[in-house]
Amino acid sequence: MLKLAVLVSGGGTNLQAIIDSIESGKVTNASVGVVISNNKNAYALERARKHGIEAVCISPKEYESRDAFNQAMLDYLEQAGIDLIVLAGYLVVVPEIIIEKFRNRIINIHPSLIPSFCGTGYYGLKVHEAALRRGVKVSGATVHFVDEGTDTGPIIMQKAVCVKSGDTPEVLQRRIMEEAEWVLLPAAIDAIANGRVHIHDGIVTVD
Structure with a gap:
């Protein structure tokens, strides 16, 4: 059973989809251990509590330095026995010490077809x-593993969505x-939880 930590800064619609x-059984072999x-006012925490899931606030504002915050976050994740970290609208940069410890065990959802409209400064409505x-006719979403770059990790799944006139x-x-997002993120978690995701030379294949 894959134990998930879902990290989120806002309302948590992707969390709700997970x-x-x-x-409903669409995702098997996985459970949300903590959000x-x-x-502290993120509605995502309330969503978690409604489903009996542990919900905690760990904020950089509560620590004397970013290094102290990073270490506290890593300590919490390790003590909780987390197998997979899911970034679902999390607006804090994940530090290298966590990326190193959870290599290829952190995934993120980005609201475009990477490598379009991604990287530093592209988040939320700014992407759209x-x-x-740019006048694109197709956009979409991407689930990818997280590495030290911004939206540069190996792509797991993508789904295209039509852009309509007047959008x-x-x-x-x-x-x-x-x-796309509410479909892809659960699908990627299910694939990882059931051993269907493989990485070779930075390229992901899904059975």
Whole structure:
């Protein structure tokens, strides 16, 4: 059984998709052990509590230095016996000490088809604003492993979503969430939990 830590800064819609998929049996061999947020007021923490999942706030603001925060986060994850870290709208940079310790055991969902509209500065609505400015006809979402770069880790799964005439960033964001993010993230977790994801020379294959 894969024990997940889901890290989230806001409302937690992707978290909800994971919880629903586990409870419905779409995702097997996995459970959410803890939901961690840097924001004590994040609704994601309430979502976790409603489903009997441990919910904790670990914020950089509570520590004297970023190194102290990073070490506290790593200590917590290790003590909790976490197998896979899932970044689901987490707006804190994951430190190298955690990436090293959880190599190829951290995944992230990004709301575009990487390598388009990704990297430093591309998060939230900014991704969709950039896509609409460029006039792309297709966008989507990507689940990837996390490495030391920003959105540069091996790609696990992608799903395309059509951009429609008249889309606003908010409308496109919602469509990508519903059609891609809430589908891909649970699917990737299920594939990892059941041993169907393999990495060779930085390329992922999924059985």
